[in-house]
Amino acid sequence: MTVETRRRSHAGIRMNEKDSKEIAYDNHHDFHPDPAVIARLRRKIDWHLLPLLSLMYLFSFLDRVNIGNAKVAGLEKDLNLTPSEYSWALSIFFIGYIIAEVPSQMLLKKVGPRKWISGCMFVWGTLTMLLAACKTAASLYATRFFLGIFEAVGVKDSSNANALFPGAVFVISLFYSRGEQALRNGLFFSTATMAGAFGGILAYGIAQMDGVRGLHEGLPTVLLCFVTIVYLPDYPQTAHFLSQDERDLAVKRLLVDAGPATQDDFSWPQFRSVFVDWKVYMHAFPYILTMTPLYALALFLPTLVREFSFDPITSQLMTAPAYAIACLATILVAVSSDHYRERGLHYAMPTLLAIFGYILLIVLEHKSAAVRYIGLTVTVSGVFSAVPSMVAWVSSNFGGHTKRAVATGVIISFGNCGGLISGHIYTQGHTTRGHVISLVMLCVSFCLILLLKFLYIRENKRRRNLTPEEFEKESQGEDLCDWHPAFIYIS
Numbered sequence: 001m002t003v004e005t006r007r008r009s010h011a012g013i014r015m016n017e018k019d020s021k022e023i024a025y026d027n028h029h030d031f032h033p034d035p036a037v038i039a040r041l042r043r044k045i046d047w048h049l050l051p052l053l054s055l056m057y058l059f060s061f062l063d064r065v066n067i068g069n070a071k072v073a074g075l076e077k078d079l080n081l082t083p084s085e086y087s088w089a090l091s092i093f094f095i096g097y098i099i100a101e102v103p104s105q106m107l108l109k110k111v112g113p114r115k116w117i118s119g120c121m122f123v124w125g126t127l128t129m130l131l132a133a134c135k136t137a138a139s140l141y142a143t144r145f146f147l148g149i150f151e152a153v154g155v156k157d158s159s160n161a162n163a164l165f166p167g168a169v170f171v172i173s174l175f176y177s178r179g180e181q182a183l184r185n186g187l188f189f190s191t192a193t194m195a196g197a198f199g200g201i202l203a204y205g206i207a208q209m210d211g212v213r214g215l216h217e218g219l220p221t222v223l224l225c226f227v228t229i230v231y232l233p234d235y236p237q238t239a240h241f242l243s244q245d246e247r248d249l250a251v252k253r254l255l256v257d258a259g260p261a262t263q264d265d266f267s268w269p270q271f272r273s274v275f276v277d278w279k280v281y282m283h284a285f286p287y288i289l290t291m292t293p294l295y296a297l298a299l300f301l302p303t304l305v306r307e308f309s310f311d312p313i314t315s316q317l318m319t320a321p322a323y324a325i326a327c328l329a330t331i332l333v334a335v336s337s338d339h340y341r342e343r344g345l346h347y348a349m350p351t352l353l354a355i356f357g358y359i360l361l362i363v364l365e366h367k368s369a370a371v372r373y374i375g376l377t378v379t380v381s382g383v384f385s386a387v388p389s390m391v392a393w394v395s396s397n398f399g400g401h402t403k404r405a406v407a408t409g410v411i412i413s414f415g416n417c418g419g420l421i422s423g424h425i426y427t428q429g430h431t432t433r434g435h436v437i438s439l440v441m442l443c444v445s446f447c448l449i450l451l452l453k454f455l456y457i458r459e460n461k462r463r464r465n466l467t468p469e470e471f472e473k474e475s476q477g478e479d480l481c482d483w484h485p486a487f488i489y490i491s
Helices: 003-016 035-072 075-079 083-111 113-133 137-154 164-175 178-207 219-231 244-261 268-274 278-306 312-339 344-363 369-385 387-396 401-415 417-422 431-464 468-474
Strands: none
Touching: 035 075, 035 083, 035 113, 035 164, 035 178, 035 219, 035 244, 035 278, 075 083, 083 113, 083 137, 083 417, 113 137, 113 219, 164 178, 164 244, 164 387, 164 401, 178 312, 178 369, 178 387, 268 401, 278 312, 278 344, 278 369, 278 387, 278 401, 278 417, 278 431, 312 344, 312 369, 312 387, 344 369, 344 387, 344 431, 369 387, 387 401, 401 417
């Protein structure tokens, strides 16, 4: 055993001897489970967890961005909205979402994902149905505001990003090792692009039924909440679909993966440490700079396609191919990110692709509709495919359940300020200005991502080169989580 391994093993014993509920990992260097057994366990978790989370996110994202399709279908005319009122109808959702995000993460930890998420899904599905009854700007504002609040509280776990998003991201981090999370986040988040594609097709169909009134769009979300409360597990230790041996194995491998950063009880010191941790802010700023263009595209894509001289009904349908390609790109980037156990470049390169896409949209402003549509598809693919590595980077580098949950909530809440801004990026007659604003944001984000990767590499190198005395000194204290010198960041 190397000196470094002995030091980490010793740290593991010391960090966990106070918690009898945890499986000790002081001999984790001897933990060599059968790969076939691990593969079966992973597939079992995949088939139980991912379809449910993905379906939940599909419905919630669809409920949230369908207002963009409604605009093309005549929402402004039906409700007598001015362009400014429509922009605020978009933004007010995120005001409620931002207010409720961090408290919801804390309550999710207290109550558990199963009860908390399912209850809030029932409320936001009901609110979505009530949108059909809105007659004025004020009623639209009120419904969208409360929709934002209850989507925020409904997600104590997963992006980009509705309430369900941070919650889903957290749940995934509880069941998968750090090297497995990008792919699962990619599969989960790809449903957002599927929602965009499906939303365009659905809007196309609804537009054919002009004059037919219905309140059924939020109904699938309401019904899904009953499935969620039965099937969604809270933690691997209590997962009903696993045998006791499988639960023990799932917990053991996660303890080995997280090392001294593993603490699962609610901890106020961990909560406070979030707000003095430089990593939170270094993740938050590129996050908001990425999410602002993403939300702008999600909310205005039908409008942007409409400017390519398509009629309103065809514009709805033409959003689907761009989202479908973005879905494929999202999954491919996520697979690569986990395969190479790398996050920074898999976040930066899609961002660079989106930058290239915006440049095409600006330069080709007066070219044919087909050429501009290609530029738009490149942009959507780049922005959306950056998300899985972005959120997996967060969940991989914050240790301790409380710290990870709160840090995820804070960062995603800050990023959702981009949703508040996005409603005002594209104004009538100033599409190119919106492209330029998004381009500048992504350029700054690209630079910050590379800086963060460099800082992680430098800190890992510093920790590896600590003397035994320095290591021992930095190991003192409780609830160190990822500040423990034995914790190695994924860069």
